[in-house]
Amino acid sequence: MVQVTVDKDLEDLVPGFLSNRQRDIEKVEALLARGDFDGIRIIGHSMKGSGGGYGFQFITEVGAGLERAAIACNTDLIRNALSELRHYLAQIEIVYR
């Protein structure tokens, strides 16, 4: 389990935010199958920008990695990033303060 402390004001938003990241994993897999690296870059960029603000710095880091990997058209790195994100989302325990 990975414990993450999140601002109490964001309690209503966080479930939706995390479920959007689950959807991102599916979207990236579909984009990867089509070889749409620009679409993956946009998703990575978006994750990078919002993750830290919600209190999930790890999502920002994965997003940045995904963005870099998409720019380099590196399929392996993209798959690694997805795997890390999937694992993280399955492990986190959120504490609202």
Add this chain to the structure above:
Amino acid sequence: MQLQTRFWQILRTSRNFGTLQRDRELGVGINDTSTPYRVLIVDDDSDMVALLSTWLKGSGFSVMTASSGDEALTRLGMSRPHCVLTDLYMEGMDGMTLLSRIHASNPLMPVIMLSGQAGIPEAMKAMHLGIAAFLTKPVEKETLLSNVSRALRLSSDIAETRPRFGAGIIYRSTAMAELLEKAELVADSDITVFISGQTGTGKEVLAKAIHEASPRRDKPFIGVNCGAIPEQLLESELFGHERGAFTGAMNRHEGLLQAANGGTLFLDEIGDMPLGLQVKLLRVLQDFEVRPVGSTRSVPVNVRVISATHQDLAETVKRGEFREDLYYRLNVVPLHMPSLAERREDIPALLDFFLDRIAQKRNAKKKRFAPDALEYLLAAPWPGNVRQLMNVVELCTTLTKTDIIPLSMAKSALREESAGIQTLKVAKDAFERNYLIGVLRITNGHVANAARIAGRNRTEFYKLLAQHHLNAADFRKGGAVETDDSESIDIDAAENPVDEQRDV
């Protein structure tokens, strides 16, 4: 017509801000939900919009949202927010274009830009387009809220620690109060300001006040009068030159744009800038780079430009004497300095200020104007504006032996001072003589080179020298010029025309 429209748009916006300021004075804070400040959030990422909305609403702001630049413009047309918070990279219209579009119709609207991957050039470009703040994602709640508050001037700590805007400007008139209110609003950003107004109204004083109230206050403020320097010298003064770039360029010269880096460059009498230099200046304003004369390398510069003129620049553009593109680049926020005749209610305060200053300077008792003298000065036409008034006070205090300056002295001083304004011919002659001395100095009295710089043939040049009783030999130091590093350059060897040398 276009100018009038823009002027009224500014007025409308400034009234909007006036309301904000009044609200603040009345103790209405950002947590007062009865009169919330509206922030328009523009982002195509719904998670970001939700996050920013929650933070802002939690601090008492009212929030409007748009998922694209086009939608933001539509919303701006329907309801006016107090501040815009936009992402830089979005599908369709990007944040930079949105910023330009917003400021085209509403130059004082504070716009904060958020970006996850912007580099320094983007940030600098945004700053020069008048951005209120440039924030990097992921942004922290406190950073975002303090920047929004700052853009809206709601932070009490800023208000308390800062000196009053334009503290050295003496006024009581509504015209000046409104002008300073507008100027203060633009001081904080890097938005380009254009000051119009008659000679002697204090355009440079206003430019300095804007600089002093800006984040650039600890960096240089450099003023240059574009009308007082001949074209070749002005080019070198502004953009700098490399050693040997042209005849007489014995040392490398940094130029004022580089000297003012980080600060403010005040270009007075911009209407007198030659067309050739206008192109170069436009390039600097667009690319934030300066290329010194004779150099192949451009140097990045971060300078806020404030320009001013006593001319009707729109008319100068119509006559083809001033570039339209540069005019619009400079004239983002126009500020007009009223003439002294338009702010007569300020005359008593100005007289008192100058009397006080002179007394302090001379360590003497402060003199006063007799009531009828004061009445006379209040009704005077003042074509030379505040500068003329200052000279009149100086003259009166010098020539009056008693503590009270009588009407006769005020009349006589005003006549003397008015007579002191030169005729156009005298002024032109003085300029021509100074110009000739300038080119003879930089060419060490080499007539052929000096004539080439002046764009005259040698015969014409000799005639000009004779007219002004100048002798080229007085400027010579023996044919070869001593440089700082003790090397010598034979000017006679510089055969190439100036323009060819500049391309080296």
